[in-house]
């Protein structure tokens with residue numbers, strides 16, 4: 013540097029030397045901007061000697077713009093009178109070098125005078141470049157830190173602060189707006205169960221034992237617990253070797269952890285399943301066949317438990333000896349190929365030696381440390397047994413199908429695809445003829461009830477698929493055109509995976525006929541074809557309901573043929589049947605089509621007369637019936653005459669109850685009979701009373717005999733030509749404790765109905781014997797007539813044949829008694845009658861035929877039975893003086909009897925004229941009120957003693 017001023021002092025020299033050796037450029041410019049001084053560093057910077065610089069201005073070295081800038085900064089420093097620093101880029105023209113200078117410009121005064129502006133510069137280009145590079149690196153690092161998915165942290169162990177990126181904040185949830193936090197904040201977030209481990213790991217790392225690595229849970233500030241993976245290492249130490257800085261990263265591994273947990277759970281589950289799954293026997297084998305895994309199902313399937321099996325050889329355990337070599341090779345192949353052989357049905361060996369059917373799948377798995385062959389065996393035992401059972405069952409069902417008595421058609425869609433032999437028999441064709449047909453083609457177009465044949469395939473078959481079972485009756489037509497009715501049972505079945513319907517057909521044609529016959533028999537009388545009692549009840553129920561609905565009356569007629577039994581007995585049952593049929597036909601002609609004629613049984617009929625406008629209509633119908641039935645019946649060569657007694661009851665007037673109506677009609681019919689038969693009688697409430705009385709009397713009757721309430725009265729029988737008493741008729745009397753004397757006409761029928769007549773008749777006979785024994789003292793020829801009911805001949809306890817012995821006991825001859833029987837008895841064809849009558853007559857007992865002329869009067873029995881007396885019924889005697897025909901009848905009876913060597917007794921003689929006429933007519937004996945009523949024994953005895961002729 014050239015100095016034009018006086019030489020320097022020592023201090024100045026030292027200063028000059030110092031400035032000259034300063035590495036930084038130093039210069040001095042006067043207030044006008046002219047260089048006064050510059051040091052060596054300045055010279056080097058400007059690329060010029062000091063001599064070339066001093067005295068010159070900035071414009072001489074740099075471009076004008078920069079020179080002006082320098083000048084402006086110089087002036088500003090002067091103006092502000094303070095040191096100003098700035099950085100300026102300067103391009104030096106001498107070498108084009110561009111440098112960043114840090115410049116301090118200071119106004120320099122000498123006293124108060126401004127010397128100039130002192131400039132000290134430093135070339136900071138390199139520093140700037142380094143700083144820039146560092147800044148760039150930091151930015152890059154910051155971008156990387158921000159861009160990375162991991163939270164990066166930098167822990168200053170001395171300050172305890174943790175510098176981190178925003179991702180760290182995101183993961184931990186700790187405030188994002190700060191870049192650093194005390195480590196304690198983070199540690200506080202670690203899950204309490206993991207804190208110990210985390211602290212220990214950090215401590216290890218700080219001790220330099222191992223890099224820090226931890227997977228643990230933290231509580232995020234939002235309360236969630238997440239899993240993090242945190243890792244780091246010490247990067248700086250102090251001079252004592254203590255760690256001062258540790259950096260690392262944290263990442264959210266919650267998803268992975270959850271996946272791992274799920275995987276572990278899944279593995280545990282699968283292991284549990286594998287272990288416990290019943291249906292799958294799983295075994296794992298080493299390449300040499302050693303058992304490594306053996307689940308419970310394997311134990312069950314093969315009989316070895318896991319302890320027994322593991323470690324032993326597959327071949328010796330479950331492979332039957334003949335198959336061992338082949339299996340060994342196959343196992344070898346699988347390991348070599350690292351793949352399982354195709355699944356197969358195998359027969360393996362159980363511990364106890366029996367073979368086990370399994371479906372076996374194989375797979376070779378690399379377990380990480382080794383290859384294992386896993387076998388998954390499904391026990392086919394049940395399946396094999398089921399299959400064999402199924403085959404057996406199929407054979408059995410095939411056999412059943414073939415042997416079934418019912419025809420079975422197997423229908424698929426609408427076509428018959430199979431049929432059994434029974435079906436072929438049913439349709440009278442070959443099985444093959446049925447195949448391919450639709451069941452409709454085997455049916456007439458319409459069913460008897462109007463159903464269209466198509467309904468079978470359009471409705472019944474699809475319906476069966478839904479309901480599985482359907483039953484109906486169906487009429488089929490065979491290929492030959494004949495028809496038959498069948499009970500159809502349609503059942504949905506799956507055959508070979510396809511829906512079919514089995515149509516079982518049972519021919520019910522005969523069953524229907526039988527049912528119809530049974531119904532017919534249950535509801536109709538076989539003889540007459542009329543509805544029977546059962547049907548009558550049904551119809552009556554309906555008619556009663558209808559009557560109630562329509563508000564109309566109906567009548568119930570109960571009709572009993574009078575003396576029908578006599579016809580039956582005399583002309584035989586065939587004639588009786590014929591007569592009943594004719595009577596039934598006549599009855600039907602008397603009623604309207606809406607009425608019902610029924611036969612209740614025997615000679616009893618009923619008529620339901622429906623929709624009556626008035627009750628009298630029923631009476632008129634009854635009259636028509638009586639007339640129709642009264643006409644003669646031509647029964648072969650015989651002609652029979654018949655009348656009927658009809659009881660009529662009206663619904664609802666009398667009752668609306670079926671049973672009551674039947675009872676009413678019976679009581680009315682009973683009344684009609686009581687009134688002389690051949691008539692009808694409407695039910696009246698008094699009949700019910702009478703019936704009730706009858707019931708009561710019937711009960712009282714049982715007591716009456718034991719209580720001695722019966723007495724015998726005796727009506728004298730006179731020899732008409734002498735007027736003297738020849739005998740008497742014993743007539744029973746009942747002195748009822750409440751009702752007084754009750755007529756035998758009332759109680760004898762009750763005694764007959766109850767069977768008590770047998771006992772009663774025995775008492776009468778014994779009483780007669782006792783009286784006779786006494787009276788025969790007075791009148792040795794006296795005989796007494798005893799009425800004998802037919803019941804006494806037929807009852808199980810009948811004792812008529814003991815009577816002769818009784819007579820003998822009383823010292824009485826047989827002819828001291830006369831048994832009065834009725835035609836009713838003689839009309840019975842049973843041998844019992846003739847046998848007993850014959851035996852009694854053998855003992856001398858005589859027989860009188862009572863009420864002669866009132867019954868059927870078939871005179872043939874007069875030849876068959878030995879009769880001693882004929883008693884002309886009082887109904888003929890009563891009108892002798894007025895009725896010529898009665899007289900003729902009586903004359904005929906007397907003449908006939910005498911011709912047959914019988915005596916005649918006329919009863920009911922009330923007038924002397926009757927007596928006289930009968931006497932003239934030759935009648936032998938007579939009885940009647942003209943002579944005496946039936947008298948108590950004492951009175952009769954008194955009469956005997958008088959011995960006066962009447």
Ligand SMILES: Nc1nc2c(ncn2[C@@H]2O[C@H](COP(=O)(O)O[C@H]3[C@@H](O)[C@H](n4cnc5c(=O)[nH]c(N)nc54)O[C@@H]3COP(=O)(O)O)[C@@H](O)[C@H]2O)c(=O)[nH]1
Nearest residue numbers: 743744756757776799800801862920921922939940941946
């Ligand atoms: N099985 C038995 N039947 C008996 C017995 N006792 C009587 N009877 C039968 O009872 C019916 C009614 O008998 P009863 O009321 O005694 O009537 C008898 C006479 O009293 C009556 N009679 C006689 N004379 C006249 C007369 O002039 N006028 C008139 N109106 N009635 C007269 O006739 C009845 C006798 O009839 P019959 O027997 O046909 O001779 C009656 O059927 C008795 O048979 C008995 O012990 N057992």
